Amino acid sequence: MRAARFLGNERIEMVDAPVPVPAPGEVLMQVAYCGLCGSDRKPYRGGSVVTPGHEVAGTVVDANGCDVAEGTRAAAYLAVFCGECVYCRRGLTNLCRQRRGLLGWTLPWHGGYAEYMAVPAIDVLPIDDAVGFDAAVLLLDTIGTAWHGLRLAHADRAARALVIGCGPLGLGAVAGLVAFGGGEVFACDLVAERRQAAAELGATPVAPADIAALDDLEVVVEAVGSQPTMMQAIRSVAPGGRVVMLGEIWEPWLFEPSMETMLTDYSLIRSWYFPVSEFAENQRMLLAGKVSADRLISHVFPGEALDQAFRLFLSGQTRKVLVTG
Secondary structure: OEEEEEEEOOEEEEEEOOOOOOOOOEEEEEEEEEEOOHHHHHHHHHOOOOOOOOOEEEEEEEOOOOOOOOOOEEEEOOEEOOOOOHHHHOOOHHHOOOOOEEOOOOOOOOOOOEOEEEEEHHHEEEOOOOOOHHHHHHOOHHHHHHHHHHHHOOHHHOOEEEEEOOOHHHHHHHHHHHHOOOOEEEEEOOOHHHHHHHHHOOOEEEOHHHHHHOOOEEEEEEOOOOHHHHHHHHHHEEEEEEEEEOOOOOOOOOOOOOHHHHOOOEEEEEOOOOOHHHHHHHHHHHHOOOOOHHHHEEEEEOHHHHHHHHHHHOOOOOOEEEEEO
């Protein structure tokens, strides 16, 4: 099969690799689509012994004795959770304390930048026949992660909310704020095309210089992952409001104290992924037309053009980018 090797220094090589042999408790999935994610910058620049790709939808072609029917159309849940700890029993699989790894990040689980991948049966999330494989990919990071953060912040109760950063995750947050039926939604990005994408989803676009003029922002979503935008979110949130930290900041960042950031109340909420318990409701809302997959996806590339897809995606000019299996 065709599979990607991330060599580091922004080099990707497509190689011929053996089809994975699923271990006990795993199934074999034929990849239909895999979504590019900003977190893939790490293996793209630093290399990886694992084939990345953690936003995957496809078809189970070998059940390998597991309680999953062959032919099942499914998305692949990122975290290999235990299913037994107190969090897993409550459906909060994203909080599993005995997590064994992450698909596309940790051995032995190679990811979806390939034609096939082995997936633990516990991570197979069946999708409705009416949900396309491309939309199913969105149910993972773009919708799943973003909407979980919004739920933690009770964003449906917010009269005014702001999303800083309108990449795929930020656009997912915009779509969620609109879908949850809260109040007015503002969206900010340096790139005019991404502000326009947010507008198409129902937000009022604002340039970075205009954020200071926005008042009474009960929820501010940071979806960039940088010190300046994190502090901008903290300075912008209304007293008693909630800042949702969706962006990934892998280096230490400095909190900049001031009268406005110290002499007030606000909550900082970090959300990294969603629990399995929310997947069915997100899928139901997608089927009900609460969000348009077509407005969240801008480009689809064949798998052999993964390198080209990454260069375009990391230019910051796209919405969600997918590659075929």
